Amino acid sequence: MLQAVLFDLDGTLLQMDTEDFMNEYLKELSQTVASVVEPGRFVRALLASTNAMLVNRDPALTNAEVFWADFRTRLGDCITDLEPLIEDFYAHKFINLSRVARPCPQARRAVQAALDRGLRIVLATNAIFPRSAIRDRMAWAGVADLPWELVTGYEEMHFCKPHPEYYREIAELLELKPEDCLMVGNDVQKDLAASTPGMRTYLVTDYLINPTRVDYQKLADGYGTLAELAGWLAGAGREKIEQEKQAVERVRKFVQVFDPNLEPIEFKEDTSTVEEAARTLGVEPGRIAKTLLFRAGEKYGLFVMAGDVRVNTKKVKALLGGGKPRMATPEEVEEITGYRVGGVCPFALATDIPIYLDESLQRFDVFYPAAGTDRSALPVTFAKLQAITGGTVVDVIK
Structure with a gap:
């Protein structure tokens, strides 16, 4: 169940062009310390030490400890005079950078929408700034x-985005599983990385950062403007997250009764079609098991077959009887199976209906039916699937 929402700050809750902000930030800070160190040298050292934080994977060191240890090696000849100037900048001058940002009323509405639904909230900005600089920017965002x-400041956190350890650390601090968290951000690489440890994601598109032009619609659980996020949290978006988690968990519990070693695989990518699933898994399309629900009159039947074959409706009719068979509607699929189209698993169904396993699957040692969602699969053998489903082996292909 969704229990916490993690909100990115810059470009998400605080509307700004991140590149413009960083340029102004570096200009202001380097001018502040110009009496002690040449601005160019200072900026080079600052960026290098910031990068040391970004790449650090040592859980024993906070980001602040990594930054200052590296920074002192680069500017050791003037660090004693430099430190109080930097502290004064964050205490009194950083706030002037508010001119680069634009407050947006939708930010507060989006966060309030999460609170109104009893969800815990985390300010999950990249942990490379001191706490005071983050609090200032939170104030600009309202x-x-x-x-x-x-609030993920560099004083407390041990990792940065996009490392999965950053998101795992947040979940641990909340005493939650990553699967119980939703990450909301505007950076395809850094914020959607939350899906690696199992978090759900929503991509805010107002100030989208996507330099490699990745098809984010296939990666994020939800996407849209900040204004649309509140509605998404209130309605179908949150419901979809919870239903998908429950569906995969239902499959997991069901199969482990038969074999504790069977485990569903979950993906960041959409695997709702044979082609997408085969590409994601790196297998031939035939190994992707299609699970199709047919209706003939008032009778339903679930047919599982290899991904590279086509069904023969005359053979389906012979098995189901009744009138001319047709593919079930998406609404019927969800009602009868308990799964949505693109993620139908051939067992742990919502209703008791006959299951038919086509012979076309017997040529594979392992194949992959969906495991309850359109981003999941279950590696299984034909004999194991027959044992789990109690399905009848048939020939229903053309």
């Missing part, structure tokens, strides 16, 4: 006074 359970 969300500083909300009951944030965690």
